[in-house]
Amino acid sequence: MRFVRLLVFLGISLxxxxxxxxxxxxxxxxxEIDLSELQKEVDKIASKPYxxxxxxxFQPTLLGIDRxxxxxxxxxxxxxxxxxxxxxxxxxxxxxxxxxxxFSAFFKTDTLVRNDFEGWDEDTKLFEAxxxxxxxxSFIVEAGKKVMKWGKGYAWNPASFIDRPKNPxxxxxxxxxSTVATVDYIRSFDGPLKTAALTAAVIPVQxxxxxxxxxxxxxxxxxxxxxxxxxxxxxxMVFTGESRTTRYGFDFSKNLATNFEVHGEFAIINxxxxxxxxxxxxxxxKEAEAVSYLIGLRYLTEKExxxxxxxxxxxxxxxxxxxxxxxxFVDTSYRNFLTTGNAGGLVRGAQLSKGPYGKPxxxxxxxxxxxSQKEPFDILYLTPTLTSxxxxxxxxxxxxxxxxxxPLTNLELRLKGAILVGRSHTDFGEKQNDxxxxxxxxxxxxx
Amino acid sequence: MNEPSMRLLLALTLTLLFATPALSLDGTEIxxxxxxxxxxxxFESYRKxxxxxPSGAKREFLLYTLKKGNDKIASxxxxxxxxxxxxxxxxxxxxxxYIPNVGKPIRITSLQSVVGGVFNNADIMRLDYNxxxxxxxxxxxxxxxxxxxxxxxTTVAYDKLKMWVDKKTIVPTKVECYAAxxxxxxxxxxxxxxxxEGVLRxxxxxxxxxxxxxxxxxxxxxxxxxxxxxxxxxxxxFLAKIETIR
Numbered sequence: 001m002r003f004v005r006l007l008v009f010l011g012i013s014l015x016x017x018x019x020x021x022x023x024x025x026x027x028x029x030x031x032e033i034d035l036s037e038l039q040k041e042v043d044k045i046a047s048k049p050y051x052x053x054x055x056x057x058f059q060p061t062l063l064g065i066d067r068x069x070x071x072x073x074x075x076x077x078x079x080x081x082x083x084x085x086x087x088x089x090x091x092x093x094x095x096x097x098x099x100x101x102x103f104s105a106f107f108k109t110d111t112l113v114r115n116d117f118e119g120w121d122e123d124t125k126l127f128e129a130x131x132x133x134x135x136x137x138s139f140i141v142e143a144g145k146k147v148m149k150w151g152k153g154y155a156w157n158p159a160s161f162i163d164r165p166k167n168p169x170x171x172x173x174x175x176x177x178s179t180v181a182t183v184d185y186i187r188s189f190d191g192p193l194k195t196a197a198l199t200a201a202v203i204p205v206q207x208x209x210x211x212x213x214x215x216x217x218x219x220x221x222x223x224x225x226x227x228x229x230x231x232x233x234x235x236x237m238v239f240t241g242e243s244r245t246t247r248y249g250f251d252f253s254k255n256l257a258t259n260f261e262v263h264g265e266f267a268i269i270n271x272x273x274x275x276x277x278x279x280x281x282x283x284x285x286k287e288a289e290a291v292s293y294l295i296g297l298r299y300l301t302e303k304e305x306x307x308x309x310x311x312x313x314x315x316x317x318x319x320x321x322x323x324x325x326x327x328x329f330v331d332t333s334y335r336n337f338l339t340t341g342n343a344g345g346l347v348r349g350a351q352l353s354k355g356p357y358g359k360p361x362x363x364x365x366x367x368x369x370x371x372s373q374k375e376p377f378d379i380l381y382l383t384p385t386l387t388s389x390x391x392x393x394x395x396x397x398x399x400x401x402x403x404x405x406x407p408l409t410n411l412e413l414r415l416k417g418a419i420l421v422g423r424s425h426t427d428f429g430e431k432q433n434d435x436x437x438x439x440x441x442x443x444x445x446x447x
Numbered sequence: 448m449n450e451p452s453m454r455l456l457l458a459l460t461l462t463l464l465f466a467t468p469a470l471s472l473d474g475t476e477i478x479x480x481x482x483x484x485x486x487x488x489x490f491e492s493y494r495k496x497x498x499x500x501p502s503g504a505k506r507e508f509l510l511y512t513l514k515k516g517n518d519k520i521a522s523x524x525x526x527x528x529x530x531x532x533x534x535x536x537x538x539x540x541x542x543x544x545y546i547p548n549v550g551k552p553i554r555i556t557s558l559q560s561v562v563g564g565v566f567n568n569a570d571i572m573r574l575d576y577n578x579x580x581x582x583x584x585x586x587x588x589x590x591x592x593x594x595x596x597x598x599x600x601t602t603v604a605y606d607k608l609k610m611w612v613d614k615k616t617i618v619p620t621k622v623e624c625y626a627a628x629x630x631x632x633x634x635x636x637x638x639x640x641x642x643x644e645g646v647l648r649x650x651x652x653x654x655x656x657x658x659x660x661x662x663x664x665x666x667x668x669x670x671x672x673x674x675x676x677x678x679x680x681x682x683x684x685f686l687a688k689i690e691t692i693r
Contacts, residue, residue: 031499033651033667035639042493042669045509045525046693053528097690104691134691137679149551174548186685188678194538197684226684231541233554233683255541258556258602300556378659380500380563409506410529444528 050098053446054108057091061438066420070330071358071432074349077337079117087116093174095128104132108174128177140184147177148201150224150237152251152263155368155389156312156361158292159249159265161239162203162222168360168368168389169400169418179209195228205243214243231255245271259300266293272316277352279328281345290315296368304374310367317364318356320393326357327425363427365393381406396422396429414440474582477592480617481610482575485637485648489515491674494522494666496571498564501661508562510571511693513674519681520572523689534686535561537572540602545686552683557604565633565656565664569604576610579603590614605632616640618649631657643671 064084065072095108107129114121130144151157155168164175186197203220205213214220220241227234237249247270253263272290277283296310318326326349333345356362372385387400402416418436422429486492496508509526524533532547535555543552544561555561557569580596580603587593596608606627611620622635633656637649652666679685680692 031497031505031663031665033495033497033665035641035650035667035669038495038667038669041495041509046493046670051531051690053531055528099691104688132688132691134688137677137685137692140685140688152551154553172546172548184684186679186682188682195679195682195684197682199684228538228541228683231539253554255554255556258540258558258604261554263554298554300559302558304559374560375563378662380498380662381506406529409527412529444531446526446528446531 049100050096051446052094052096053444054092054094055442055444057089057093057440057442059089059091059438059440061087061089061436063087063433064435065432066434068424069432070327070349070430071353073330073334074346074353075432077334077343077346081117085117087114089114102134104134106130106132110174110176125176127174130177138186140186141182142184143181145177145179146182147175148180148182150235150249150251151265152233152235152253153265153294153296153310153312154298154308154370155310156294156314156366157265158267158294158312158314159235159237159251161237161244161247161249161267162201165359168366169387169398178203178213193227193229195226197226199224199226203241203243205241210243214241216243218242220244245269261298262296263298264293264295267291267315269316274316274318274356276318276322276356277325277329279325279332281329281333281348292316306370306372306374308368308370312361312366312368314361314364314366318362319364323357323363323427324425326352327430361389361391361427363391363393366390367392379405391422391427394422394426394429396420396426398428410444412440412442412444414438414442416440474585474594475577477585477612477617478577478580478582478594478596481612481619482577484616484618484646486514486671487644487646487673488517488575489673489675490671491676492671493525493669495669496562496564496566497665497667498562499663499665506564511689513676513680513689515676515678515681517578518574519678520574521681521686521689522571523693530562532690533561534689535568535572536681536683536686537568537574538681540600542568542572543683543686545683547687552686557602565654565659565662566666567604570635570654570666576608580608591620616647633658639667641668643668644673 062084065081067083090113092111097104097106108127109124110127111124126145128146130142130146132140132142134140148162150163151160155171157166162178162180166175167173180201180203182199182201184197184199188195201222203210203213203222205216205218205220207216218241220243222239224235224237232252232254235251240246247267249267251265253261255261269290271287273285273287275283275285292313292315294310294312299307330349333349337343337346367390370385370387372383374383376382376384382405384403388397390397399419400416402414404412404414406412416438420428420431420434492512494510494512496510497505499505508524508530510522510524512520512522514520518539520537522535524530534545536543542555542557544555545552555568558567560567576596579599581599582594583597584595585592591614592612594610594612596610598606605624607625609623613620619637624632626632633654636653638653639649639651640647641650648671650668654664676692
């Protein structure tokens with residue numbers, strides 16, 4: 001198998017390169033720093049008004065398809081695809097900045113080239129590009145495409161009203177921003193209230209600007225008040241406009257002890273319109289207020305094991321009955337396709353899978369558990385992690401073991417697996433894959 | 448009680464009353480001088496952090512750091528490319544780490560290490576010693592004061608410190624850091640005094656730890672300059688923008 005051969009080859013190559021890494025002469029004596037060299041380096045970097053860098057990435061992935069699941073049936077019913085296939089992703093991320101006096105500018109682009117059984121595909125996106133004016137550290141005006149980063153949850157952010165949703169299986173990945181104009185006003189104080197910061201944002205939605213954000217040809221407004229009071233981070237958010245319904249949010253984060261943090265998010269969304277189908281495929285819709293919330297904790301042990309636990313209630317998510325109806329509809333459509341050749345139902349199922357049914361976590365209740373160990377066995381820059389996302393309503397879940405290691409400066413390796421477990425007609429049991437194995441090699445550079 | 452006895456009792460009471468504070472005042476004064484001689488109260492600096500493994504392999508991180516007053520410190524990673532843009536903020540006992548891709552800053556703890564190696568966050572974002580520690584005891588040796596320091600609160604990274612202070616220059620030469628259990632966590636060595644704006648300060652801090660046998664970490668300072676920036680720089684909202692005021 002091409003993927004396994006590649007994996008073995010890469011593993012041997014990297015181990016060999018690590019064994020022979022020459023980051024410095026292998027002098028095991030006491031290291032002495034050359035302060036004059038440091039001074040030269042600092043003088044050079046201190047006078048540079050711009051930066052340019054990023055990373056190049058290669059990620060081969062092996063996917064084990066669950067041929068009997070609803071999502072693989074709607075995607076692969078036309079193909080005689082086997083039960084496994086490999087995928088090769090090449091990514092180039094570029095980012096740069098420039099500053100002069102009170103002005104600064106920043107950009108980030110993302111180019112993904114993918115090869116799999118469907119052939120080659122390329123997608124380039126401008127993730128962020130904005131200009132900033134800071135007459136003082138208290139007053140900042142920015143305009144352009146940027147990520148707002150609202151919310152305190154690690155895997156999900158129900159109160160992040162402007163940004164695109166994160167991928168809970170990889171929540172630390174960069175996101176594409178939205179085109180906005182923002183004003184920040186920040187004040188610091190002595191006493192229990194240490195910081196207050198007010199952010200106001202304007203989000204236009206036009207044919208070529210934020211077109212996927214919501215209803216076109218409207219200008220929307222959002223605001224966030226941040227407080228650091230009694231050693232607690234607090235945010236209050238509001239979004240209003242015609243492109244999306246009005247919504248209110250709140251989040252908090254606090255260290256109860258030096259090694260124990262709690263956080264939470266709460267959001268109320270007015271008049272959420274949801275579209276769904278019954279088991280026969282009849283389209284239905286409903287409009288109601290939705291309440292979403294998240295509560296989480298992070299705990300660090302003396303041995304630097306970090307535990308993260310989050311519970312997420314998505315008020316806009318689909319109920320168990322709605323998901324079962326979708327799975328039943330796909331089952332019926334598939335049987336119909338096999339007996340009559342009529343693919344109408346499966347085509348509709350494929351379209352629906354691009355909407356709410358196909359979200360990574362489409363239902364209402366989820367648990368997120370992550371445990372990571374920093375540098376076990378005194379191996380620097382090695383972090384094994386085990387993550388699981390659990391649907392407590394239908395008992396299905398996934399398990400995501402991963403190891404990240406940086407054998408050389410600027411080189412990061414990540415080996416990650418995913419195993420999906422669930423019965424028929426359950427959330428994870430009906431996903432496209434049974435398992436996934438991916439290796440990510442990322443090399444960072446600065447020009 | 449007759450009058451002489453009353454006077455004797457009063458004298459004894461006064462002696463006992465003022466004896467301990469006098470010792471602690473000396474210690475506190477020495478500790479404040481140590482802080483002033485290590486770094487200005489408010490400053491900017493560039494620092495290089497080097498982790499050295501038992502094999503001799505090393506990894507370097509360059510940081511830009513701003514400190515203001517007793518409780519505010521922010522650092523921005525300038526290199527290597529894989530860490531560029533990361534920033535840490537400390538406001539008293541609160542510490543956050545901003546990773547550009549992750550988005551919002553996350554709360555971190557003093558005993559964690561954002562760079563790996565022997566230095567932890569409390570070492571990299573160290574406040575003045577007199578802010579976090581009380582002097583419990585002083586021993587006068589020939590060339591050095593040896594101070595026993597006790598953490599003022601349980602949120603401080605190390606429960607106790609043993610600090611050797613050079614009598615002539617009033618700068619520490621060595622600091623041993625202990626956990627509440629009495630376990631020696633690490634030893635810091637202050638070296639290479641260098642003139643920063645006319646004041647001779649140690650420019651290199653080395654550390655090793657019995658918990659990381661064979662590993663060594665070094666923190667070297669360059670361009671330490673007095674700089675007072677607005678308090679608003681030390682906020683979560685500004686953390687992602689520190690590069691713009693460098």
